[in-house]
Amino acid sequence: MGTYILRRLFQSVIVLIMVLLITFTLPYFQPHGIVAPAYEVLGTHANTRTVALWGAQHGMNHSYIVRFFAYVNQIVFHFNLGHSYKQNLSVWAIIALYVPRTIWLALSSLILTVVIAIPLGVMQAARRNTAFDYAATGSAFVLYAMPSFLLCMLMIDAFSFHSLHLPSSPPTQVAPWAMFTDPIGFILPVASLTMLSVAGISRYMRGTVLEVMVQDYVRTARAKGCSSRRTLFRHAFRNALGPIVTILGLSIPGLLGGALIVESVFNYSGLGIQTVIAATDLDIPTVMGITLLVSILTLAGNLIADVTLGLVNPRIRIEGTR
Amino acid sequence: MTTNIENRISSELAATATASASGDRGDHVIPMWKQRFRIFTHNKLAIASVVFLFLLTLACYLGPLIHPTNQTNQALTFGYKWNAPPSLHHPLGTDSSGFDELGRIFYGGEYSLTLGFLAGFITIVIGTLYGMISGFFGGLADTMMMRLLDAFLSIPYIFLLLTLIAVFNRSTTFLIAVIGLTGWWGNARIIRGDALLIRNLEYSQAATAMGASKMHIVRRHVFPNSISNIVTVATFSVADAILFLSALGFLGLGIQTPQTDWGTMLQSGTSQVQNGFWWEIYPLAAVFILVVVSINYIGDALRDAFEVRLIER
Numbered sequence: 001m002g003t004y005i006l007r008r009l010f011q012s013v014i015v016l017i018m019v020l021l022i023t024f025t026l027p028y029f030q031p032h033g034i035v036a037p038a039y040e041v042l043g044t045h046a047n048t049r050t051v052a053l054w055g056a057q058h059g060m061n062h063s064y065i066v067r068f069f070a071y072v073n074q075i076v077f078h079f080n081l082g083h084s085y086k087q088n089l090s091v092w093a094i095i096a097l098y099v100p101r102t103i104w105l106a107l108s109s110l111i112l113t114v115v116i117a118i119p120l121g122v123m124q125a126a127r128r129n130t131a132f133d134y135a136a137t138g139s140a141f142v143l144y145a146m147p148s149f150l151l152c153m154l155m156i157d158a159f160s161f162h163s164l165h166l167p168s169s170p171p172t173q174v175a176p177w178a179m180f181t182d183p184i185g186f187i188l189p190v191a192s193l194t195m196l197s198v199a200g201i202s203r204y205m206r207g208t209v210l211e212v213m214v215q216d217y218v219r220t221a222r223a224k225g226c227s228s229r230r231t232l233f234r235h236a237f238r239n240a241l242g243p244i245v246t247i248l249g250l251s252i253p254g255l256l257g258g259a260l261i262v263e264s265v266f267n268y269s270g271l272g273i274q275t276v277i278a279a280t281d282l283d284i285p286t287v288m289g290i291t292l293l294v295s296i297l298t299l300a301g302n303l304i305a306d307v308t309l310g311l312v313n314p315r316i317r318i319e320g321t322r
Numbered sequence: 323m324t325t326n327i328e329n330r331i332s333s334e335l336a337a338t339a340t341a342s343a344s345g346d347r348g349d350h351v352i353p354m355w356k357q358r359f360r361i362f363t364h365n366k367l368a369i370a371s372v373v374f375l376f377l378l379t380l381a382c383y384l385g386p387l388i389h390p391t392n393q394t395n396q397a398l399t400f401g402y403k404w405n406a407p408p409s410l411h412h413p414l415g416t417d418s419s420g421f422d423e424l425g426r427i428f429y430g431g432e433y434s435l436t437l438g439f440l441a442g443f444i445t446i447v448i449g450t451l452y453g454m455i456s457g458f459f460g461g462l463a464d465t466m467m468m469r470l471l472d473a474f475l476s477i478p479y480i481f482l483l484l485t486l487i488a489v490f491n492r493s494t495t496f497l498i499a500v501i502g503l504t505g506w507w508g509n510a511r512i513i514r515g516d517a518l519l520i521r522n523l524e525y526s527q528a529a530t531a532m533g534a535s536k537m538h539i540v541r542r543h544v545f546p547n548s549i550s551n552i553v554t555v556a557t558f559s560v561a562d563a564i565l566f567l568s569a570l571g572f573l574g575l576g577i578q579t580p581q582t583d584w585g586t587m588l589q590s591g592t593s594q595v596q597n598g599f600w601w602e603i604y605p606l607a608a609v610f611i612l613v614v615v616s617i618n619y620i621g622d623a624l625r626d627a628f629e630v631r632l633i634e635r
Contacts, residue, residue, distance in 0.1 A: 011469070018473035026482075030489045145561070145614030147568040147585060150607055153592035161596055250475075257480035261569060275481055276573055279488035287485050291477060298476040 004310050012299050019295045024071050027284045034060045037282045041085050058085060081292070082285035086278070091289035094274060099293070100176035102270035105186075106259050108179065109193040110248070117198045118244065121205025125213065126232055136202065143199035148258055152192045152265035159188060169267045189266040196258045197251060204247050208240040215239070242313055249305025252298045358627040368623030371616030378613065382431035389413075391425025394580050405599050415601035417587070418594055426587060427606055433577045434584040435613075437498050437567055442560030444502025449509030449559075450552055456510070457517025458540055468514070474507045480569060487575045494577055497570070501563050509555045516548035550628030557621030561614045568610070584610050 030036065034055040042050055055061050059070065074080045081091035124133045143151065160168040170185035171178060179186045212218065213236045221231045260272030267273070271290055278286035363369060396419045404420040406412060414423035456467040486500050520526060526543050534542075564584075570576045571585020584606060591602035 011472075014469055015472045015476060018470060019476060022473060022477065026486065027489050141615055141618065142611055145565075145611045145618065146607075147565060147572065147588060147610070149569065149572040150588055150592065150610075153595055153603075157595045253476065253478035257478045260478075260480055260484075261572065264573065275484060279484050280574075282489060284489070287489075291481050291485065294478050294481060295476045298478065302476070 001310065005307055008303060008306055008310075012303050016296065016299060019292065019299075020072060020075070021068075023288045023291050023295070024068055027288060028064060028067070030282075030284075034058075037085070037284060040282045075292075081289035084278070084283050084286045086281045086283035086286070091286050094286055095271070095289060095293055098269060098271050098274050101268065102256070102259055102263070102272065103297075104176055104179050105189060105193065105262070105268065105270060106252075106255050109190050109197065110252075110255060112190065112194040113197040113201055114248065116194065117201035118205055120198070121202040122209055122232070122237055122240075124202065124206040125209035125236075128210065133206075137206070140199040140203050143195060144203075148192075148196050148261045149265050151195065152188075152262055155188050155192050156265075172267070172269050189262050189268050192265075193255070193258055193262045196262075197255055200254070201244070201247065201251065205240065205244055208243045209236050212236045212239045242309060245305050245309050245312075249302045252301035253294075256294050256297070362623050362627040365619075365623040365626065367619050371619040371623075374612060374616050375620075378431065378609070379435055382428045382435060385428040386425060389422075389424060389428075391422035393421055393425055393429045393582075396420055405594070405597070405602070407599075408601050414605050415599070417602050418590055418599075423601055423605070426582065427584075427609060430577075430582045430584045430587050430606075431609075433494065433581060434564055434567060437494070437501070437577075437583070438560050438564035440498050441501035441505060441563035441567075442556060444498070445505040445559040445563065446509060446552065446556040448503070449506035449555070450513050452506065452510040453513030453515075454517050454540060454544065454548075457514035458521055458536070458544055460518070460521075464514075468511075471507055471510060474504075475511070479504070480566070483566060483570065484573065484575065487570060492575060492578050494581065497567065497577065501566055505559060505563060505566070509559060512551055512555055513548060516551050517544050520544045520547050550625060553628060554621050554625040557617055557624060561617040561621075564614060564617075 035051060038051040038054045039046060042054060046054075052061075059067065062070070071082075074082065081095070083090055084094060087094060120136060124136050127133055156168045159166050166187050167185040168188065170189060171182065174182070179190075209232075213232075218231055218235050221235050222228070226234070256272075259270065260275060262268065263270045263272035264276055271294065275287060275290050277283075278290070404416055404418055406416040406420075408415045412422050412424070414427070417423055417426060452467065452471075456464045456471075482504060483500065486504070487497065490496060490500075521539070521544060526539055529539050529543060567576055567583055568585025568588065571583050571587075572589045574586075574589075576586045577583040587606055588603065588610065591599070591606065594602055
């Protein structure tokens with residue numbers, strides 16, 4: 001098990017280095033060089049000399065290689081994600097302010113998703129082709145086909161304007177854990193994000209359970225006289241959990257992407273909104289920093305999913321070592 | 323429970339068997355594509371979806387000829403009413419800028435549909451090439467290509483898209499290029515899995531043993547046998563591209579004025595939601611959802627049509 005975790009960790013580090021390379025390289029090739037961000041900060045009336053000076057101040061006149069190594073050095077050895085020239089704050093300060101809010105949002109809807117989607121998928125598989133199954137599959141299909149911001153807007157329309165009168169936006173200037181002390185403002189964003197992920201995961205769960213249920217060992221269990229309920233939970237469900245753990249791990253980027261849209265609709269000041277603002281302001285260090293952080297969260301999620309799977313299923317541990 | 327499902331599969335097999343037996347099944351073998359077409363056309367929902375998409379595309383391009391509207395000048399220029407409810411003159415009302423909503427749906431549809439199909443196409447071509455090369459040739463190349471893919475996949479897609487569009491360029495061509503060139507990672511992984519699986523199957527090994535070249539095996543065995551996934555994944559990519567474009571439209575980074583796309587339109591419509599201007603949201607929302615649902619249905623039906631177990635030779 002130890003070697004499996006180590007090997008998987010090593011892989012993650014390699015991937016992380018590649019992510020670093022990508023997040024650094026892409027904005028580097030922006031068409032207007034330093035001019036566009038410089039104008040964003042200095043104003044459009046800035047003259048060429050000022051722009052050049054500003055570029056030099058932010059180390060933008062060095063070559064690609066020099067800048068890349070400076071960037072890696074700064075991140076790896078000084079744990080410094082850079083300085084946002086638009087907000088005049090270190091990127092860490094911006095992230096530290098907003099990341100807890102995004103994490104609480106994503107985590108609470110992930111937990112709700114697991115609690116709702118897995119039983120829903122199993123029930124759909126068990127009552128295949130009944131009215132219940134069709135209703136659930138149909139609504140998942142529609143939710144899946146809907147732009148996520150449209151769902152959020154319809155939720156506001158239905159539960160904020162027409163009934164219940166829930167707040168359409170959570171309080172902003174509060175502690176990140178306000179979600180638990182003053183939950184009413186957070187109901188709509190969390191519910192929207194949960195619905196979006198339930199649509200995907202429950203459909204997947206249904207498919208996986210159905211796939212397991214045609215396996216020989218399930219038929220054997222039935223033939224031995226095992227009750228259909230016991231077969232479902234002891235044999236089919238347990239074996240379907242493996243792929244679901246992987247999918248939950250893989251769903252993290254989608255969850256964070258969905259969080260970006262949900263945050264924008266409900267004006268929930270988290271990392272998503274900050275990314276949108278930073279990207280439209282051409283605040284490159286902030287965008288790079290947030291993207292890197294979110295990728296690290298994703299990698300960590302995948303790592304946890306894989307290690308959990310390895311703990312549960314010895315075949316996975318051995319497979320890679322051959 | 324189990325028997326139920328197995329019954330279903332065998333009855334489906336029997337249904338296809340009788341379907342083809344009742345046809346012109348004499349001495350000659352029915353061509354594969356004909357059987358696939360038959361299975362596809364058996365699915366009523368999929369046929370409805372194809373018809374709907376066809377009619378909608380036609381409407382988007384030919385509709386403006388029947389219902390000509392001004393989609394360049396805003397209300398103030400001509401004294402049109404904005405946010406006007408549906409009337410004989412404006413079947414779906416006007417939006418907050420005074421554009422005729424029905425004409426706007428056609429106009430935005432041209433961009434959303436074209437972009438979706440083009441970007442989806444680019445996605446599947448690159449994904450297939452990458453996945454095939456990586457899965458079939460294996461070894462060090464495979465490891466490196468897969469780690470690179472892991473890196474791409476661990477950057478949440480919408481963050482990357484947002485950055486690229488905001489930082490670089492907001493032209494329509496660039497939107498197609500960016501969604502096409504960055505959307506293939508998932509596809510590549512699926513197709514690579516297929517290629518890897520098929521490469522190790524008995525018939526590929528037999529071909530190798532008989533001295534077939536690698537190119538021959540890819541052309542005659544790996545590609546034809548993974549075509550089912552390629553086609554299915556391609557359909558879903560088109561739906562995804564349309565959805566991602568709409569998300570960008572919501573963030574204000576979609577197709578820029580005076581052109582528009584459905585995402586941008588939905589965004590401006592939903593910002594009026596508290597005023598009760600339903601005609602700015604629901605007709606378009608219904609069309610949008612139906613488009614994506616139809617594409618997904620077609621994808622599902624295609625997967626069935628290419629499912630070899632359902633084909634009787």
